[in-house]
Amino acid sequence: MKSILATILVLLMALVSAYGSGGAQSPFTFGVGARNLALGGAVITDCEPATASFWNPSTLAYAERYSITGFHTQLFDKDVTYQYLGLALPTLDIGAFGIGIARLGVNNIEKRDDGNLLLGSFDDSRIGFYAAYGRYFGNFAMGIAVNIENHSLDSYKATSTPGVSLSLARRFNGFGGIFHGERFGLVVSNIIQPKMKLDRESSLFPRAVDFGIEFEILPNGGNTHSLMASARLGMAEDDDKRTAFGMEYNLVDILHLRAGLRDGKESFGAGVSHRWMNFDYAFVNRELGSLHMFSLSFDFGHQMSERRTMREQRRENEFQQRMTNTLMMQNRKTSDSLMEIGKNLLEQGDLEQTVIYFDRANFIGAGSGLDTAATAAASKDAHDRLDYALSIKRFREYIDSALANYDQGELVTARSFAGLALNESPGSIEAKALIEEIDESLRKTTEISILIESGIRRIDSLIEYGKVNQAFEAALSLQKIDSNSETIKKTMRRAQFEKLKHEAVAYLANGEIDAAKKAVEFGEELFPGHQWCKEMLVKIAEESSVVNSLVIPEPKSAPQPNLSASIMEEIKRKYETGRQAFDGGDLGKAVGEWEAVAKLSPDYQSVKQYLVTAYRFMGVEFYSRNELKAALDIWQRAAKLDPANNEIKSYIRRTEGEIKKLQEYSYDR
Numbered sequence: 001m002k003s004i005l006a007t008i009l010v011l012l013m014a015l016v017s018a019y020g021s022g023g024a025q026s027p028f029t030f031g032v033g034a035r036n037l038a039l040g041g042a043v044i045t046d047c048e049p050a051t052a053s054f055w056n057p058s059t060l061a062y063a064e065r066y067s068i069t070g071f072h073t074q075l076f077d078k079d080v081t082y083q084y085l086g087l088a089l090p091t092l093d094i095g096a097f098g099i100g101i102a103r104l105g106v107n108n109i110e111k112r113d114d115g116n117l118l119l120g121s122f123d124d125s126r127i128g129f130y131a132a133y134g135r136y137f138g139n140f141a142m143g144i145a146v147n148i149e150n151h152s153l154d155s156y157k158a159t160s161t162p163g164v165s166l167s168l169a170r171r172f173n174g175f176g177g178i179f180h181g182e183r184f185g186l187v188v189s190n191i192i193q194p195k196m197k198l199d200r201e202s203s204l205f206p207r208a209v210d211f212g213i214e215f216e217i218l219p220n221g222g223n224t225h226s227l228m229a230s231a232r233l234g235m236a237e238d239d240d241k242r243t244a245f246g247m248e249y250n251l252v253d254i255l256h257l258r259a260g261l262r263d264g265k266e267s268f269g270a271g272v273s274h275r276w277m278n279f280d281y282a283f284v285n286r287e288l289g290s291l292h293m294f295s296l297s298f299d300f301g302h303q304m305s306e307r308r309t310m311r312e313q314r315r316e317n318e319f320q321q322r323m324t325n326t327l328m329m330q331n332r333k334t335s336d337s338l339m340e341i342g343k344n345l346l347e348q349g350d351l352e353q354t355v356i357y358f359d360r361a362n363f364i365g366a367g368s369g370l371d372t373a374a375t376a377a378a379s380k381d382a383h384d385r386l387d388y389a390l391s392i393k394r395f396r397e398y399i400d401s402a403l404a405n406y407d408q409g410e411l412v413t414a415r416s417f418a419g420l421a422l423n424e425s426p427g428s429i430e431a432k433a434l435i436e437e438i439d440e441s442l443r444k445t446t447e448i449s450i451l452i453e454s455g456i457r458r459i460d461s462l463i464e465y466g467k468v469n470q471a472f473e474a475a476l477s478l479q480k481i482d483s484n485s486e487t488i489k490k491t492m493r494r495a496q497f498e499k500l501k502h503e504a505v506a507y508l509a510n511g512e513i514d515a516a517k518k519a520v521e522f523g524e525e526l527f528p529g530h531q532w533c534k535e536m537l538v539k540i541a542e543e544s545s546v547v548n549s550l551v552i553p554e555p556k557s558a559p560q561p562n563l564s565a566s567i568m569e570e571i572k573r574k575y576e577t578g579r580q581a582f583d584g585g586d587l588g589k590a591v592g593e594w595e596a597v598a599k600l601s602p603d604y605q606s607v608k609q610y611l612v613t614a615y616r617f618m619g620v621e622f623y624s625r626n627e628l629k630a631a632l633d634i635w636q637r638a639a640k641l642d643p644a645n646n647e648i649k650s651y652i653r654r655t656e657g658e659i660k661k662l663q664e665y666s667y668d669r
Helices: 002-018 034-038 049-055 057-062 304-347 351-367 373-407 411-424 429-444 448-464 468-481 486-509 513-526 531-547 565-583 587-600 607-624 628-641 646-668
Strands: 066-074 080-090 096-112 118-137 140-153 156-159 163-172 179-192 195-198 201-204 208-217 225-236 241-251 255-262 265-274 277-286 289-300
Touching: 034 255, 034 265, 034 277, 034 289, 049 057, 049 066, 049 080, 049 096, 049 118, 049 140, 057 096, 057 118, 057 140, 057 163, 057 179, 156 195, 304 351, 304 373, 304 565, 304 607, 351 373, 351 607, 351 646, 373 411, 373 429, 411 429, 411 448, 411 468, 448 468, 448 486, 468 486, 486 513, 486 531, 486 646, 513 531, 565 587, 565 607, 587 607, 607 628, 607 646, 628 646
Parallel strands: none
Antiparallel strands: 066 080, 066 289, 080 096, 096 118, 118 140, 140 156, 140 163, 163 179, 179 208, 195 201, 208 225, 225 241, 241 255, 255 265, 265 277, 277 289
8 A cells, every 4th residue: 555655756746846946836836728738838928818817816907808728638647637727707897707716536446455455446536626706907907816725645534724825917009010919927835835734744845936038920921920039937935947938820819839848848839719619639748758738718798898898888777768858957047038028028028038038938948859849829810910900000101101202292102012011011091091092193193204213212222221122022013014024023033032042041040951942943943044143053052962961970080199008097087077067067077078089189089979868958048038149159169179070060050140130120220
C-alpha cells in the first residue's frame, strides 16, 4: 500500500515540478484552458473570460458576453483526470464576476496491506475553487480572486484557508504601423497565502508575481487575419524565474493556430470559432510525457456594450417621452388659460381680442396633439361673429364714403364704394338704390372721357399704395361706364392682376399652397409669360416640396473633433445636469446646460432633440404671453437645429404672419 501511495504522491509532485515551482506549490498552477496552454500559458493579459478567475481576474473587465468554458485532459496516465469548468458573468455597471472549479484526481486505486492483500480501492482527488471579480478603474482593469483547495486522499481530507490574489491590466490602441493593439498584465498571487494541512503535513502556498505583455500585429493588406505575440515573466518565493512565450495566428476569426514555449518545453494547438462557440485543442510537451487537451466554450447573451447602448437608448426614449408629456401638460394649461381669457373678452364684447386668444389656444393645442374640438368650435364661432360685425362696419364705411364722394361730384369713386358696400351685403336695398342713383347720374354726364381718365388715375394711385381691392372695385365701376373701352379693359386687367398678386402672396404666407398656385395661374391667363408669375410658381413649388415631405431625412452627423477625456466628462456631466434640471422643473437651466453640450459636441446623444423639444415649448410660452418676437426667435433657433421640422416651420410662418398683420394695422392707424 505504501508503494502505491508513494507513486501517487510522486506523480502529483512531478506535476508541480513541471511548472518549475517548489513542492509547496498547488498542482493547479499547471494551468487551465486548451488555448492558453497551447500558448505556453503566456497569455495572462487577454485570457478567455471563463478562465480569467484562474489566470488573471482583472481581465474579467473585458468580458462582453456571458461565457462558460469546459476543459479536459488525461495527465500522464489514462486514469489521471484533470478538468476545469469556468463561468464569466459580466454586468452593465459594476464589473464582472467569475467562478471556476478545477479538479485533479485518480479513481479506483487498489488498496493493499503490507502483505499485498487487496483491501479494496480508494480515490485521490484535489479540487480548486476560484471566485473572482474584475472591473475598470479609469483606464486600468483591476481584479481580485479568492481561491480555496480541497484535497481528499483515501480517509485523509483537508481544505485550505482562503488565498487572495490581485491583478492589473491595461489595453492600448496601438503604436501605429502594423501594431494594432498592446496589452499589459500584472498578477500577484497569494497575497494572502492559503495553507493546507493533510494528516500531519502542513504546506503554505508561496506568493508569486507574473507580468505579461501581448502585441497584436496586422498585415498591411487588411485585418482579415492577424498575428498575436505574447510573453510572460514570473517569479515565486524561493523559486527561479519562469518564462513563457506564445504566438497565435487568427484567420477571419474562424481558424486559430497556436504555438508556445514554457520553461523550454514546447506546445502547439488550434481552435475553431463559429459565432458563439469555440473549440480548442492543445498538444503540450512536459517532462513526464506529452498531453492532449481540449476546451469547449460558449458565449451567450447580448454584448455588454450593446446592452449599455440599448439601455441608454431606452432611458433616452423614456426621458424624451417624459419631457414631451410634461411640456404637453404645460401647454394644456396654457391653452385652457387662453380660452378663459378669450371667454372673458367675449363677454366684454371685444371680438377682435377674443378671436386672437381663441386662435392661439387652438393653435397651441393642435401643435401639442391635444383634442381641439372645443377650441376649434369656439374659435370658428368667434370668427363668424367678428366677420359679421366687421362686415356691418365695412358696409357702413363704404356707404358713407360713397355718399360723401357723390355729394362732391366724384361719381366714379362714389360708384366704387357703393359697389364695395353691395359686395359686403348683396341683399342691401340701400346699396342697390344708391348704385342706381349714381349710375343715373353717370349716364347723364357728358364728360365720360374725363370720368374715365379720372378713374384710371385713381386706380393707379390705389395700386401704388397697395389698396388693390379698392382699385379692383374702381375698375369694375369704370367697366360699367363703358364696357367696350379698350383703355378700361386694360385697366381692368391690371387691377385684377395686382389683386391676384396680393392674394397669392398672402396665401403663400399662410401656408395655403393650392390657393396661392391658383391665384398665380389666373394671373398668367391675364398676362401670359409674366416674369412675376414664373418666379412665384418657383417659390410655390419649393414651399410645397418642403411642406408635403412625409419623410424627414436624418441629419448627417458632422465629423467631430477628437475631444479629450476631461472634455467628454464635462459634456456628459452637463448633459445629465440638464436632464436633472428638467426633471426638477427648471427648463431654463436645462436648456442652458444642453446648449453648452451642443456647442462642444453637437451630435452627443439626444442633445439636439432635447433642445428642439425645449425650444418648441418655450416658444409656445412666449407666444401665449403675446411676446411674438421672442417666440419667433426661439423657434428660429429650433429650426437651425432641425431644418426639416415642418411643425416648427408652421409656428414660424404663423408668428411672422401675425407680426406682419400687427405692423400693417399699426401703419393703417
